[in-house]
Amino acid sequence: MLKRITLLGPPGAGKGTQAKLLAAKNGLSHLSTGDILRDEVACDTELGRLAKGYMDRGDLVPDTLIIDMIKGRLDEDSGFILDGFPRTVTQAEALEKIILIDVAINIALSREEVIRRLSSRRVCRDCGKIYNLLYNSPKNEGVCDACGGELFQRDDDRREVIENRYDVYIDATAPLINFYKERSLLKNVDGSQPTELVSDQILAALRSS
Ligand code: AP5
Numbered sequence: 001m002l003k004r005i006t007l008l009g010p011p012g013a014g015k016g017t018q019a020k021l022l023a024a025k026n027g028l029s030h031l032s033t034g035d036i037l038r039d040e041v042a043c044d045t046e047l048g049r050l051a052k053g054y055m056d057r058g059d060l061v062p063d064t065l066i067i068d069m070i071k072g073r074l075d076e077d078s079g080f081i082l083d084g085f086p087r088t089v090t091q092a093e094a095l096e097k098i099i100l101i102d103v104a105i106n107i108a109l110s111r112e113e114v115i116r117r118l119s120s121r122r123v124c125r126d127c128g129k130i131y132n133l134l135y136n137s138p139k140n141e142g143v144c145d146a147c148g149g150e151l152f153q154r155d156d157d158r159r160e161v162i163e164n165r166y167d168v169y170i171d172a173t174a175p176l177i178n179f180y181k182e183r184s185l186l187k188n189v190d191g192s193q194p195t196e197l198v199s200d201q202i203l204a205a206l207r208s209s
Contacts, residue, residue, distance in 0.1 A: 003028060003079030004099065005206070006086065008176055009107035011165040012118040013191045014198055017130050018107065019083040021199050028079040033066060033087070035128065036073075038154075058156055058164035060087055060172055067094045074099050088172050092179050103209045104180035105202055107191040111166055118162045122151040136195070 005022070007015040016032060023030040037055060040048035047069065051061045060066075070085055076099060086092040095101070109117075120133040122142075126149030131138050138144060142151050156165065180186040187205035191198055 004101040004103075005080070006082040006101050006104045007084075007107060008104055008173070008180070009191060010109055010111075010114050010169045010173075011162065012114040012121070013107040013109040014117075014195065015083045015107060017195060018199060018202055019081045020128075020130070021195075022081055022202065026079070028081050029075075030081050030083060031070075031073060031085070032083040033070065033085040034083070036069060037061060055156060056161070058161040058168060060168060063088055063090045063094070066091060070095075071098060086176060089175055089179055092176055101185065103187055103206065104176070104185050105205055106177055106180075106186060106188050107198065107202075108188060109191040113192055114166055115159065115162055118157045119159060121157055122153060124149040125152050126150070 003026075005028070007019055009015050016034075019030045019032065022028065037048070037051050041052050041055065042048070047065060050065060054061045066085065066087070067090075074080065082101070086095050116134065117132060120135075122131045122133060122138070123129070124131075124144035124147060127144060127147040129144055129146045130136075131144075131151060138151060143149075144151060156162070177186065187209065189198060189201045189205060193201070
């Protein structure tokens, strides 16, 4: 059974959505560097204070901070899904020295669809469930179906920040597609399909690895 998975893809490709589904179905832990950083910002820790400016602009937090943050959270004996890490070749090389992953799933999505999805994303403040006002809206406006928590729009889901995040993805993160292809660990999935179909494709990719 494959158990060390990283999800690649542009902002808004559905990494968080799919990681939550995969983790729940397969008993794997879900490690999202974006979620960890947002918690650090909310708790006003030293790391949160250092990271906030980068995140607000849609730039990447420096590699050294991220690598230190992720060390110790990866358990050799348990399965995990990495969501948003690695994000640069430097991070991927550092990861290889800590632990070897089994497969990298690349969820592809166009720039136009990234902007459409992220402009309409809402997230539950309490349980983190992800919604979309166009594709997956809550039953009651502003209220989480799962826990009744308040839904909010992420600070970095403003149009100009989304555009910068996408450009940063192309420059810094897209090279990881070749990085994992060269290691025969890459599987490509079409992220433009409905959530359930993307999920099925990911499961098929995992089975064929
Ligand atoms: P992070 O939180 O990782 O953001 P991201 O990579 O930009 O990804 P998102 O969370 O925006 O999107 P997603 O792919 O998870 O999509 P989702 O499932 O939500 O990082 C934020 C910031 O933290 C970075 O900018 C950076 O500053 C910093 N950071 C984090 N990690 C870092 C690292 N390793 N190194 C350096 N800095 C780091 O889906 C999006 C929307 O689409 C939702 O509304 C969802 O409901 C909807 N949706 C999902 N799938 C579908 C579908 N199939 N059809 C229709 N709608 C769908």
